Amino acid sequence: MVIVMSPDAADSALRTVVSTVEEAGGSAFVSRGVTRTIVGVVAGESVLAALEVEGLPGVAEVVRITSPYKLVSHENHLRTSTVHVRGVPIGPDSVTLIAGPCAVETPEQTLEAALMARRAGAALLRGGAYKPRTSPYAFQGLGVDGLKILADVRTETGLPVVTEIVDPADVDVVAEYADMLQVGTRNMQNFALLQAVGAVGKPVLLKRGLTATYEEWLMAAEYIAQRGNLDIVLCERGVRSFESAIRNMLDVSAVPMVHQLSHLPVLIDPSHAAGRRELVVPLARAAIGVGADGLLIDVHPHPEVAKCDGPQALHGADLDELETAVRTLPPALGKTLTPAP
Template identity: 65%
Template sequence: MVVVMAPDATDEQIAHVTERVEGVGGQAFVSRGVVRTIIGLVGDIESFHGLNLRTMPGVAAVHRISDPFKLVSRQHHPDRSTVWVGPAGHQVPIGPDTFTFIAGPCAVETASQTLEAAEMAKAAGASLLRGGAFKPRTSPYAFQGLGVKGLEILADVRETTGLPIVTEVVDARDVTVVAEHADMLQIGTRNMANFGLLQAAGESGKPVLLKRGMTATIEEWLMAAEYVAQRGNLDVVLCERGIRTFEPSTRNTLDISAVPVVQSISHLPIIVDPSHAGGRKDLVVPLSRAAIGVGADGVIVDVHPNPENALCDGPQALLGTELRELASAVRIMPPALGRVDAGERVRG
């Protein structure tokens, strides 16, 4: 069961609902969004009905939810959500009315490389900067990222370019330090089912970009998002980045159908990562066009000033002609489908 509080509900009214639910042996998980606060209830449904929650001050609606994911379902939140990313005075939207272009280096290597990549991304029309300071890699001998030094580089580049930062966190113990530097926390495919990390990210107070696990079903992916929401954070953006199938021609198989499926059952925004799906720079632009065409709320791509010498995922990083083609696609296609460039809707 879910209790939807009115937009003007006070903290006292929210606490009163929580106390009544806990008074009959239930659990109440408060999640705060941009406009509304939602309280997810766990426990005996019949005992909750006896509380007459609908009549309590500050309560807008009470819904019985059949989906296993309660807080991220459209059953109680029919309108799709917009998540705002960035510091006060420069918040970039990701949601149903806009198209958000996120770009940057897969890994932060040096200050000059990161700044050059960020300037390339901004020139191409990106309104958010991606960059990895912590890198979970299949091989323990591969480049694992610069850690805190990488976060500091990203923060400096944000000051120079004005682009809010999206960066990955791989360990629950690092959530605090990453949140101090970043504007949005990314949970990568390898950590989609790292429940302790999901809960810590949910408590961080920062928006979360949640990538789909490489073998995860859509329901498992949404249940992972529920872990974040249950800890008080409804500002979650989903990212389809391809799933592992039998087909070896691409790095992963982009499940483009996941975009409309997710949008039909969840209010969360969903973007696409064509770089990690295809694994080749020649596939990024066509897959991006497909993502725009199917209604994705944005794309996140790798760019690098010198892909041949990149320490991580060089073959999929864009430069030159491919980046110009992508810039053209994200400039021309979204408006034809009723989308506005997110950079034009920045909230001051």
């Protein structure tokens, strides 16, 4: 069961709802979004059947949900939600481009990549300060120094920052510098990390695991929502397959399918799906066409010397093609390109 509070509901009304649920023998989990507050109720069928909260002050609606992911379910909210990242919307009415270097290497490289991304239509800056890599010998990121570079580049360009968090112990320091926390594919089911980012109060970008089903992905999002954070954006970045010519198989069907299952916005990351620069723009076009709410794209001023994923990073003519795609295709679907702040 999900109890939707009125936008103007007083804190005392919310406390009354929570106490009513708990006195009846259920557990109440409060989740606050930008535009509404909801209370997720977990209880046995007999408790749910007897629970009477519809008439309590501040209650706008009571929704009985059958899916295992209660808070992020489409049954809970029939229209795709809009998540705001430092004022930049990610939702159903526009296509939001998030772009930047896969890894923060130097202040100069990060600023140049950010300016390239902004010229191509990006409204948010992505950049990795902590890099979980397949090889322990590969570049692992600059850590806090990388976060400081991202914050400085945000000041210079106006682009809010999206960056990955890999350890629950680092959540507070990453949240101090970042505007949106990214949980990467390898950490999709790191439940301690999901709970930590859910409690910190910043929007979260949750990537799909390499072999995760839609339900597993949404249950991971439920962990974040259950800790009080409904500002969650999902990101499809390809799943493991038998084909060796590409890094991962991009599952474009995930966008319309997950839109049916959940109210959360869904992005596509064609860079990490393809692993090859020449495939990124075609896959980005497909993502827009299938209804993705945004794109996550790698950009680098000198990809030939990049410390991370240079072969997939866009620059030059490829970046120009991406700009053409993000500016011309969304209007054909009744959307706009989200402007930079």
